[in-house]
Amino acid sequence: MSETHPAPPAFEARGFGGGAPDNGAAPDLSARAAALDAADDLAELRARFTLPEGLVYLDGNSLGALPATVAATTADVVTRQWGEQLIRSWSDGTWWTAPERIGDRIAPLIGAAPGQTVVGDSTSVNLFKALVGAARLAAPGRTKLLVDAATFPTDGYIAASAARMTGLTLVPVDIPADIPADPADAAGVFGPDTAVVLLNHVDYRTGRLHDLPALTAAARAAGAVIIWDLCHSAGALPVDLDAHGVDLAVGCTYKYLNGGPGSPAFLYIAARHQRDFDSPLPGWNGHAEPFAMTPGYTPAEGAVRGRVGTPDILSMLALEAALDAWDGVTVESVRAKSLALTDFFLECVAAYVPAGVVEPVTPAPHAERGSQVSLRTENASAVMGELIARGVVGDFRAPDVLRFGFTPLYVRFTDVERAARTLGHIFG
Incomplete structure (x- = not known):
């Protein structure tokens, strides 16, 4: 994100720096x-991107560089698929299945099996779906929604709103550097009243990587539903959502996945939760029969129920082309x-x-x-x-x-x- 945010908390200071510039x-x-x-x-993968000559670009954690295939794909989407085929591209082309098809292309990069990841909307919208959906999945009688105290501000805003809507109490927590080897001993972090836990995999200010396996195990041992924000880790490091039993996850695609400014985000819903996942945004695109136009809502099977409104096709297919940069990687x-x-x-x-x-x-x-x-x-x-x-x-x-x-x-x-x-x- 490019916004300016409030001052971060005090960091652990360690002296750094050595000799003078241009020393031996x-x-x-x-x-x-x-x-x-x-x-x-x-090294040869750099040729898959369009980068200005002579520029050192170290801001891919805010906006990734332009993959070389995107411009031609976007031109085709505009001139042929939209300009010539018009509405037929929904039925005869690739538009309708884009959210789940592109989700399945992202899935290997976040350690997910097919059928659990859907692309569409922004990270904030997907986080709202995940938070309210998680609260509805949580065991009855639990009262707290825990969020990393150093979380990205928008995550905090959305969590506060979701807590108000679901009757939970928002509790900011400091995530410890060391989680007990036995997750059941992590009572200092998660307790029997914890309903939902929202954590950032990588802290956006400091670059600190949280221990996803240990924290997930601890949250699940406490009976809580855990959500991970992968905005600063998807495409940068192994995540392994399935292997570690993560419940829900969200992430953007314009950073390390290089999908372009404002490219649609993704929502991961573990297969075991899909039947019971109750989205707070039941749009027609997530309906079991979207073109039946029935007055009642019946959610689609699988992660597709995470869809809401009409997909942003221009950005969606630009992202799909951008993911070609990952071929063979x-x-x-x-x-x-x-x-x-x-x-x-x-x-x-x-x-x-x-x-x-x-x-x-x-x-x-x-x-x-x-x-x-x-x-x-x-x-x-x-x-x-x-x-x-x-x-x-x-x-x-x-x-x-x-x-x-x-x-x-x-x-x-x-x-x-x-x-x-x-x-x-x-x-x-």
């Missing part, structure tokens, strides 16, 4: 970056490169940026790191503005955080080295 490490780091790119099995290989890129960036920043000028707020352990690095510094807004002016695009979060997102499908190690070197020049 510079030639070695530059040469190493070139060597890492030469050995990178994913595994999420595991992307995760391996992501960790290598972020490790190398931290190393380069330590070499190029004067000591004490920046502090990392992204956890160092791989198990706790998403695919971004956040650095805390004074005058962060002005620093990011200067970086962008020099051809290195990241973003800023108030009051003092520089965010850099690493999309392994197109980010190179030479990009990483240049970004850190440019940051060092600014502080030099």
Whole structure:
């Protein structure tokens, strides 16, 4: 998201930064970056994207780059499918089945079997469906809706509204770094009165990766229904929703999935919940017989009941074309490169940026790191503005955080080295 948000809570401060800019490490780091790119099995994937020459783009955690196939596909949708076939594209073409068809293309990237993921609407709308649907799935008598205290603001807004509508009490909680080995011992987080839990897989400010397997197990052991927001992890790292027994999940497609600005989000409904999932938005597109136009609502079978109104076909089919960039690519290989890129960036920043000028707020352990690095510094807004002016695009979060997102499908190690070197020049 590109909005400016309220000041984040205090981060764990760790001194960071090494020698002066362009110190003796510079030639070695530059040469190493070139060597890492030469050995990178994913390097050829960059050609699947359209990127401005000379630009270092490290803001894929807000808006992914343009996949090369999207422009031609969008032109065909507009000129032929809409312009020539007109309404026949609903019945004779690929429009009607797009939400579940594209959902099944996303499914392997989030560890889901087919038939559980549907694409459409925004993340916020899908989150509302999931929250109210989860409250209706929860055991009777439970009273609390737990939400990560550091959640993305919109998630908090939607959760508060859903709590009011369903009679639950919204409770912000601090997610611990360590979950007990026995999920039943996690009473300090989830209790017998917990109905629904909403968590972000990766914290949008800090890049902290939450322990999805352990937290899911703990929530389910407590009898709660758990929802994961995957906006900052889908397409960046393995999620494995089915393997870990996640109940519901939502996520956007314009970040690491590169679907384009405002591209439709996805909703995951585990197969075991689909029969009982009661959407608070029972639109005609989710009806068992959408063209019967009956006065009563009967939900469709499966995840299709997560559909609401007429799909946004232009954005939907642009997203479908964008997913071609994933052909032959595994999420595991992307995760391996992501960790290598972020490790190398931290190393380069330590070499190029004067000591004490920046502090990392992204956890160092791989198990706790998403695919971004956040650095805390004074005058962060002005620093990011200067970086962008020099051809290195990241973003800023108030009051003092520089965010850099690493999309392994197109980010190179030479990009990483240049970004850190440019940051060092600014502080030099």
